[in-house]
Amino acid sequence: MVLCALRQQLLKSSSGCGAWSRLLRRQSHDCVYSSIHGFNLQEVRAKLQAFPGGSIDLLKQDSGIAVLTINNPSRMNALSGSMMVDLEEKVSQLENWTDGKGLIVQGAAETFCSGSDLSAVRAISNPQDGLKMCMFMQNALTRLLRLPLISVALVEGRALGGGAELSTACDFRLMASNSVIQFVHKHMGLVPGWGGAARLVRIVGSQNALKLLSGALKVDPELGLQIGLTDGVLQVPQTEVGAETLLQQATNWLNDYTKGPAPVIQAVKKVVVSGRELPLSEALRTEKDVFGTVWGSPANLQALASKSKHK
Ligand SMILES: CCC(=O)SCCNC(=O)CCNC(=O)[C@H](O)C(C)(C)COP(=O)(O)OP(=O)(O)OC[C@H]1O[C@@H](n2cnc3c(N)ncnc32)[C@H](O)[C@@H]1OP(=O)(O)O
Numbered sequence: 001m002v003l004c005a006l007r008q009q010l011l012k013s014s015s016g017c018g019a020w021s022r023l024l025r026r027q028s029h030d031c032v033y034s035s036i037h038g039f040n041l042q043e044v045r046a047k048l049q050a051f052p053g054g055s056i057d058l059l060k061q062d063s064g065i066a067v068l069t070i071n072n073p074s075r076m077n078a079l080s081g082s083m084m085v086d087l088e089e090k091v092s093q094l095e096n097w098t099d100g101k102g103l104i105v106q107g108a109a110e111t112f113c114s115g116s117d118l119s120a121v122r123a124i125s126n127p128q129d130g131l132k133m134c135m136f137m138q139n140a141l142t143r144l145l146r147l148p149l150i151s152v153a154l155v156e157g158r159a160l161g162g163g164a165e166l167s168t169a170c171d172f173r174l175m176a177s178n179s180v181i182q183f184v185h186k187h188m189g190l191v192p193g194w195g196g197a198a199r200l201v202r203i204v205g206s207q208n209a210l211k212l213l214s215g216a217l218k219v220d221p222e223l224g225l226q227i228g229l230t231d232g233v234l235q236v237p238q239t240e241v242g243a244e245t246l247l248q249q250a251t252n253w254l255n256d257y258t259k260g261p262a263p264v265i266q267a268v269k270k271v272v273v274s275g276r277e278l279p280l281s282e283a284l285r286t287e288k289d290v291f292g293t294v295w296g297s298p299a300n301l302q303a304l305a306s307k308s309k310h311k
Pocket residue numbers: 074075076078114115116117118119121158160161162163184185188190193
């Protein structure tokens with residue numbers, strides 16, 4: 001993300017046309033805010049680091065599926081300032097993971113995330129600091145959603161406030177049978193600020209989003225399925241030995257969408273992101289560029305040679 005400001009500068013000084021400026025413009029989509037918006041990344045990072053606690057743990061597996069764990073159990077996995085910085089660093093690592101295909105975001109100790117750490121929120125309750133944190137988290141969560149990996153939020157227990165917003169920064173949400181997603185912002189005198197409202201409207205439509213935000217409704221798996229916030233329900237394992245854990249169930253679910261070579265899976269995600277976010281002409285040009293990376297690739301040539309049938 002340090003590169004954002006540089007890219008913006010290059011964009012301004014480039015002639016405005018041609019492949020190079022198009023490439024720069026496309027890459028600069030990764031950041032919502034940079035120095036031209038008065039956003040100073042280093043300053044915000046330093047401010048957030050003053051509120052330590054917990055961690056964000058990343059496990060990249062040989063299968064190409066990574067697990068990102070929000071780990072602050074004594075505060076129901078609330079996000080401290082240092083965890084926000086940690087999250088952004090882990091997103092950077094995932095952006096550079098060439099062998100990656102999928103990502104599962106989960107909470108430690110049987111709950112997802114209770115939002116931002118209220119002790120940090122109280123300490124930075126002035127508008128200037130609040131907006132800086134908001135811009136930082138919008139950048140980090142936008143980059144999370146745009147990763148060239150198929151991502152799933154595994155929601156167990158509660159996803160509250162910023163935790164609910166975090167769940168919308170994944171492509172899919174799987175809810176454990178005992179779980180609840182709740183945008184509690186109204187009860188805190190707030191609205192979502194980490195991009196959660198914009199993403200929610202795109203996931204469930206504006207009517208449902210309005211109900212969820214204005215009523216601070218508790219979304220259980222049944223309601224989640226009904227409105228399209230949830231893509232599947234996982235059974236909380238009983239105590240018997242041999243029962244599948246929620247993480248195993250989520251991995252099995254994700255496996256259906258991540259079978260195949262990493263470059264192909266990543267290309268699929270890229271064309272969907274551009275279709276979702278760009279105006280049609282630009283999305284079509286991006287699709288052409290991504291198509292160019294897989295046409296004649298080893299996976300394509302191998303499939304052609306095997307004369308595969310799709311019965
Ligand atoms: C972006 C905007 C935001 O995210 S604003 C934050 C929105 N989130 C909230 O308001 C959540 C507030 N917390 C709660 O409602 C409850 O603690 C929930 C999560 C329902 C859990 O209840 P319960 O199972 O009874 O446990 P508890 O209250 O005893 O909590 C255990 C310890 O965790 C803490 N905790 C919980 N959430 C937070 C949080 N967001 N920030 C900081 N600490 C949190 C509780 O204070 C409690 O700590 P302690 O054991 O009293 O020291």
